């Protein structure tokens with residue numbers, strides 16, 4: 507498993523805005539959109555390009571496009587706030603959806619929806635979820651994806667806990683993780699510390 511911490515000053519500033527309890531839902535969503543742009547930018551560095559001859563108004567040259575845009579999969583609810591930004595940066599990509607809600611007593615994820623292509627053989631997948639806490643939700647989501655045949659998953663998250671990273675590493679799933687921070691750990695409610703609270707509630711309101 508490959509881990510990349512995107513600790514660019516702009517990423518730190520946006521993440522701090524998300525952490526701050528005074529930040530309202532609208533400003534939290536705006537900061538997450540900005541942060542997502544930085545995560546996508548870093549995570550797409552090694553995508554393969556296709557070349558074709560093009561003409562500028564001045565002369566002929568070589569043009570480039572993505573050879574195989576990845577499938578984008580936001581994890582509902584919280585990943586929805588990253589979806590539009592990622593899609594704007596990867597406009598040729600298809601999008602699938604996975605809905606997971608963590609039981610707040612057992613911390614086990616419960617799947618309530620999956621809308622994915624039947625086969626992901628040979629396809630690269632970008633999973634969007636701002637929070638990697640125990641790792642249960644991402645193991646669940648990524649297993650759905652490998653069951654469909656992908657061997658290349660990139661996870662973009664705002665925050666990761668060491669416990670969740672360890673769990674993903676031990677899962678043996680074919681993962682690259684891009685995060686803006688590895689925080690201290692989890693509290694007794696399995697919330698990330700210092701974290702930012704419940705990323706779904708911070709964007710959309712408490713349910």
Ligand SMILES: O=P(O)(O)OC[C@H]1O[C@H](OP(=O)(O)OP(=O)(O)O)[C@H](O)[C@@H]1O
Nearest residue numbers: 583584607608637639640641642643706
């Ligand atoms: O690593 P884990 O311990 O599994 O926790 C992380 C999960 O918790 C949050 O979702 P939540 O279950 O709160 O659903 P929501 O997005 O609808 O709020 C978050 O968006 C992750 O999916």
Ligand SMILES: O=c1cc[nH]c(=O)[nH]1
Nearest residue numbers: 639697698703704705
């Ligand atoms: O800190 C956490 C942990 C899980 N899910 C969240 O939204 N926040």
Ligand SMILES: [Mg+2]
Nearest residue numbers: 704705706707
């Ligand atoms: Mg939540």
